Amino acid sequence: MKQVTISNTFMTLMVLDYGATIQKLLLKGKDGSYTNVVVGYNHPSRYLLDENILGASVGRYAGRISKGGFDLDREKFFLHQQEGVHLHGGKEGFHQKFWNIEEVNTKENPHVKLSYKSKHLEEGYPGNLTVNVTYRLMSNALQIVYEGVTDRSTVVNLTNHSYFKLDSNPYIDDCELQLNCPYLLETKENLLPTGDIIPVRKTELDFLLSKEIGVKRLDTVFIKDTGSEKVGELHSNLSGISMKVYSNQPAVVVYTPPDFPGICFENQNYPDAPNQPDFPNSILRPGEIYNNISIFKFDIEQ
Template sequence: MEQVTIKNDFISLSVLDYGAIIQKLLVKDKEGKELNLVVGLENPKSYLDDHKCLGACVGRYAGRISNGGFQIEGNTYNLYTQNGVHLHGGKQGFAQKYWKFDAIEHREQPFVKLTRQSPHMEEGYPGNLKASVTYKLIDNSLQIIHEAITDRTTILNLTNHSYFCLDSTNSIDHYQLQLQCPEILETDNSLLPTGKLVSVKDTQYDFLTRKEIGKIRLDTAYVVSDSAKKVAELYSPVSGMRMTVESNQPAVIVYTPPEFGAICFETQNYPDAPNILSFPSAILHPGETYINKAVFTFDLVT
């Protein structure tokens, strides 16, 4: 297992070839001490036993798919399911695969690019897929770009699955959260979308105005406002650290795990889009390039 660290004056980022995992994201707090803003494991080999996708690239399809598969061009493709749900790419998705360090730059605007060839019918998905993820440091921002091409029509939905913690309290109750997301996807008991979009107004899911998270816990697909440049903003009054999230994707899955105090912002397409025609298309054709771009910016608010 290989590890690469890139850094600039603001951020130090450590990445593993296994799962294209973000292992550490170090930013200085208001006292000048380095604060790791992601939940990670100190020993890289420990990730082999991780089932929470800590910091990993998730695919081929991030999120849930229903009906045991999907159809493309009249062909049915069956996927691995548990309790009727296909999750995060299957039994062994991209988060449990080794990637290849393809390019590394340590000088101006440091970056690391990882690539992976996913063969036709891996985990039941059609097409030989060439995927890449690039982590780039631009001043006090981390830019994450997922790209992919295929040799036959397929579906695709990649995202990064980092769990962010903006201080060392191991709690998110005091965090202040704002989401430029006026609607969420209605889901059933298996967290599969019903196809209906629901307004967040006057519900616990309403973070259109910044408010304290408190005891609210989320595993929720938010619909990003069409006009929103900034998808999310998270702030810890303890550390003074603020994180903003920008994305070119139509949704963000906001997830707060029950086991520890952290929060995920999975910028991506809608869950189960391959099976719900009213959702944005998840189809990737030969000759097209899939691009999922997200920017995470960190600064101190005094």
């Protein structure tokens, strides 16, 4: 397993080739000390046994797909499923693959670029798909860019699965969360979308104004305000660290796991879009370029 480290004045990023995984993101404080703002393992080999997809790149389709597959151009494609749900790319998604390290730049706006080639019918998906991810440090922000091209029409939905944790608390309940997301996708008990879109205002999932996350665990598809790139903001009163999230994607899955502290902002298309004609298009055709851009910008109170 290979590990790459890049740094600038404000941050240090450690990336693994396995799963194109963010292992550590160290934020420099006012006193010169560093805070790791993502959940991860110290030893890279631990990721081979990880079931939480810590910091990894998820694909070929992040989120859930129903019906054991999807129809595309009058052809049915069958996907791996458990209890009627296909999740995060299948039995062995992109987060369980070794990616190639293509570029490492340690100078101005340092970045590392990794790539993976997914063969036709890998996990049941059509087309030879080539994807890459670029992690770039831009002052006090981390930019993540996913791109993809295919030789045959397919469906694509990539995301990063980092769990952010801004302080040393053994829980995340006291962190304040604000989401620029006026709607969410209604889901069934198995978390597959019903197809309905629900306003969040005056519900327990209303984070339009900043409030504590609380004890309720989230695994929710929020729909971003179409008029803004900003997804939302996370703030810790304990550490004074804030993180603003930006994305060019229509939705974000906000996930707070039940068994350890952390919060995911999975910027992506809607789950099950291949089977929901009213959802945003998830089809990538030959000659097109899939593009998913996220920015995580950090600030520390004086």
